[in-house]
Amino acid sequence: MQEIKGLLNKIKHHDRLEIMVNENCKIDIPQDVLEKLLRPHKLAHYCFIFLDHGSETYKIDLQDITISDSQLVFGLPNQIFSIPLKNSHTLNYKVAFDENTLALLPNSFSFLLNPLNSNTITFTPDAKERVKSVCFNLFNLLHATGKPKNTEIILAYLNTLLTEFNNAYFEQRNSNNLSNPKLSKYIAFKLAVETHLTEQYDVHTIAAKLAMTTSSLYGVVKEFSGVSPKEWMTNRLMMEAQRKLQYSTLSVKQLAYELGFNDPDYFSRLFKKRTGMSISAFLANHHD
Template structure:
């Protein structure tokens, strides 16, 4: 199922595309708008932070990532974002756009499903220079509100292609059909998450045996298919807890498709090492 994610209309720097770029001297929000985005919040769009020179920290889904020279972090719709209070960086770019923009690009970019579970990417010096050049071109185009969107999309395609190539370069084996199947498994899980799909159903959807599916998911995620689904369900629970989207454990369990709240509570503790109450208490204390 194709979803359209909402980009705040007043933030867009183009009259026809939902997109915004920020650098040290360009594109910053008014103080009254930027303050609320310093607090943890659920992202409704895709977000990229590229550090060309300097260092900072960035939080996503409760994990803090240290970023340095020639590194980029990306976040996906629905993830909980913790923006750095300050960027100790001389050169950086922040980029945001939603699925309406992505749908107009000429191809798909598998890294946006984060199949290798790595949201930070380090680039070679040569690749980092190319990225910086593309960001500079995008910034120039977005400095004019009525720039032809096709020009913006052409450079955005180049940027995402560079990132996609670097993302998968850490895997010694070529992506090929194995990665395609693994991405298809991820998509199937996302589209059926609260229905708690069985491994047999997932294998049938991908035209694989259950043994082959197990090998595939274990290779790329380090988890069995069942563990993968359980971890994804608990991650969604953590996001909803972090965003205050529940009034009781029972309601949260039912929203996520669990018919037995007690089982949900046990699974939550098994995956996170904490009870739901303890996790929520820790959030309240931060």
């Protein structure tokens, strides 16, 4: 397993922004970079693949995710991601950018926290055409010959594209985005857990930080995730453990301490209980 920090800089399509937009793989990727992308890798940037026509299967955090016409799959920083070989029967756009580029945009996009635990988005026919249009314009702006690549215009188009993604992400699940107070609390819960992941705060502490009772927090998390806050936090830690086991060389004891466990043996037992396999079996199954 490998991290690809800095890899986007090798394939970016702008001199000032870390951004890449490709249409049906028209822009060749260097062979050494392609080899890394085709293997499971830890993302260091945001990655989006919009499929106009066809079907493709990607792997994100050990799960196969298949998309087809009018769908998009996205990977977020720190997720384990792998892409399939190019399928000549698919028509797609690939968009990637880093945190610094995202920070330049005027809007914030709550779907990038993935509150609904889905790495896919399905577009209505009208939204699909708008997304195609924005992707087409972005691609041509970035690859126009003999013309300067206007940073402000490119950022404006990227902001519009992410707005389309954000709206479709919530609309496909009949959610009202952040206007839903329960969803806002769930997103705040996820953010609090991410911020203090290795500190392993208990449910009471997280609830207090969110100005909620433990029972109200339980209701919100259960509604949107199907599990209790404690289960969600444990599952998140186990996912982080699986990610780290794929790309780091830490010993089990070191990994346990890094994730905030005082007892490596307890960590090993919990890992087996949650994943269905021992750490040694997991490593054997997912060895490159």
